[in-house]
Amino acid sequence: MASKLRQLQSKASQASQFLSKHGSVYYKQLLEENKQYIQEPPTVEKCNVLAKQLFYTRLASIPGRYESFWKEVDYVKHIWKNRQELKVEDAGIAALFGLECFAWFCAGEIVGRGFTFTGYYV
Known part of the structure; x- marks a missing residue:
């Protein structure tokens, strides 16, 4: 130490x-x-x-x-x-956008917990 x-x-x-x-x-x-x-x-x-x-x-x-x-x-x-x-491409873009929003939410939660990977996301 x-x-x-x-x-x-x-x-x-x-x-x-x-x-x-x-x-x-x-x-x-x-x-x-x-x-x-x-x-x-x-x-x-x-x-x-x-x-x-x-x-x-x-x-x-x-x-x-x-x-x-x-x-x-x-x-x-x-x-x-x-x-x-609706075309498949548009639906795919919307799905990726939703996935990105969810990922940012998860990242924010991890940062809020002090960069610990505990809880119900893992």
């Missing part, structure tokens, strides 16, 4: 040294590549204004999202009414 702790401390020290040598170069390069997204002056007040703009822009997009949602629901209703004309 003590040897593993020393190995971990050694690796942490190496990572810290690497970051101290190369971190500022990476930071400057990242800022230079993305300077078109930087607002001037970079102050707390400007960040607050941008946060409010983002919040209210997303709030304003709710009616459009609501309308899109009901269009999708109407499309599903239409397909369900005409399910006799």
Whole structure:
């Protein structure tokens, strides 16, 4: 146990040294590549204004999202009414989508339990 702790401390020290040598170069390069997204002056007040703009822009997009949602629901209703004309490919895509949703649900449950594989899924 003590040897593993020393190995971990050694690796942490190496990572810290690497970051101290190369971190500022990476930071400057990242800022230079993305300077078109930087607002001037970079102050707390400007960040607050941008946060409010983002919040209210997303709030304003709710009616459009609501309308899109009901269009999708109407499309599903239409397909369900005409399910006799449904192709095998479309049914396969729907089945894969349902399977993917279930898999994400299971993955979320596993993550929620702290990455333990216990319970009724296994």
